[in-house]
Amino acid sequence: SQQGEEDPQALSIQEGENATMNCSYKTSINNLQWYRQNSGRGLVHLILIRSNEREKHSGRLRVTLDTSKKSSSLLITASRAADTASYFCATLLTDKLIFGTGTRLQVFP
Amino acid sequence: DAGVTQSPTHLIKTRGQQVTLRCSPISGHKSVSWYQQVLGQGPQFIFQYYEKEERGRGNFPDRFSARQFPNYSSELNVNALLLGDSALYLCASSLLPQDSLIYGYTFGSGTRLTVV
Structure with missing residues (x-):
């Protein structure tokens, strides 16, 4: 079963814009x-x-985590066409990763 | 240094057949995990092996089996294939099973299995 749910399922933006995708999860x-x-x-x-x-931060990536709301967000700043991809959040549960459903990001030149 | 390598890259099988997928971890990595990704969904955990011992198993039927060899490479076997087994099968390696606590996993490019 999927642990996380990403939102939105799909996102289309222009190059140079910021992209934000959210993830909610169920357990600690x-x-x-x-x-x-x-x-x-x-x-x-x-x-x-970490919890x-x-x-x-890592380069153009910024991640936040709110354990009280069991949610996380990924921000990609100044997006590029090469950022076009699917993005998944994953939580660690006893040595196995539990993935969310993913956000499909399309960045138009 | 080579990354995680998987073979074959693509495979077409008929229902009822058996398939073997192979994974070579990064040199020095002793833990291998297998994931199944059905189109449009996130990957789902199948197995984890460390030092040739099974450490974890996901919610998959007994038709799925795996093993790890002394050189830490691994094989995933699926018997009596069903149409629903069509998916991308991903292998991930790490030095230790709990590396994901700190570093995350390194994934291979996957094997695309199509069952017809």
């Missing part, structure tokens, strides 16, 4: 991770935020 977590997937191929790990952290 050790950490929450975000992955990117291009064209149905392998997943690429983007960023990991005791509230915000984390």
